[in-house]
Amino acid sequence: MSTGAAHQIPGEIVPASRLVGKVSALMKAEPGDFRTSQVDLLDVRFEGIVGDEHSGLTRKSGGREPWYPRGTEMRNERQLSIVCADELSGIAEDLAIDRLEATWIGANIILEGFANLSMLPPRSLLFFDGGLVLKIDGQNAPCRVAGGAIAAHFPDRDADQLALDFVKAAKRRRGLVAWVEKPGSIAQGAGVKAHLPEQWIYR
């Protein structure tokens, strides 16, 4: 006897309303250095994390925007960098290094509970316990500067090669960049709920 279930897509379909996770670490960058250090709490305003290197309603363009003269003032859609441990472990494995610390590559938030965090689409919202809401701009394209910061921790390896390999290995696994939709504070351990844009929700 045929049942509707036979026509279902194999595997569990997780409704967007059940995409929930947790903050496993928070980090902040001092002005002048993109690398971050762990903190217990982040105070986040419309400008971004208070006192962070990447704070600002606008920023200067760089190599990611080859269509602008370097240093052009543009809206800052890269206020926060968000990563997940599973993706960083996968990159480390492919690079044959024993670990890849989120602080080395300037992450501000490590989230747990989201499989393939980097695949959350642009326009997704992240609601944090305590009221902060971030809007996902999109995947953070891995660059050689971050790759070089990783290489600095593995002096036995060819630094240029490792930096270059990072760019390839980290594609679609280097997490997301986001900007502040609604200010708030977040503490380590806070719950997070993701809201996918209507256009991409499976019904």
Added chain:
Amino acid sequence: MSTGAAHQIPGEIVPASRLVGKVSALMKAEPGDFRTSQVDLLDVRFEGIVGDEHSGLTRKSGGREPWYPRGTEMRNERQLSIVCADELSGIAEDLAIDRLEATWIGANIILEGFANLSMLPPRSLLFFDGGLVLKIDGQNAPCRVAGGAIAAHFPDRDADQLALDFVKAAKRRRGLVAWVEKPGSIAQGAGVKAHLPEQWIYR
């Protein structure tokens, strides 16, 4: 003899670098009214269109954000409304009305040259001649307020029903909302080039 061409996907693949169009009309809303009036030029800053109803780095939340108490201050990702004539004609046809003016539903820019404009994905950039760059937040979800503004032009029709029908007919055809990545001025007739996010580009 087999050639590579035999394995190509049917239909023309248009590289993202060839997604080009033109501004066919510019419009502005006076504060207090979402409907727009045609203008020759738009002066656009980080806040949005100078003097426009939807200008602002932040805005108050409304019915589109049921997860916030109404009136919550949030980042304004809806600074400009962009539509295309083909999609508006399609909606008008489905509603059995002779026309749907972009000004009635508060559009700021009518673009021509983009088929299915509303399907440009979130994070796309629009480069306008003269230097303005807009970043696409995403599809503008049609609402009954805009539907009611349309109904006002067709007094012979049931206004509530027409407003409701608009919400359905305009889904994925009501254009896009965008915010300012780089300020500039635009004049009617200006050329526009779209840049799709790397993640969605066919290679």
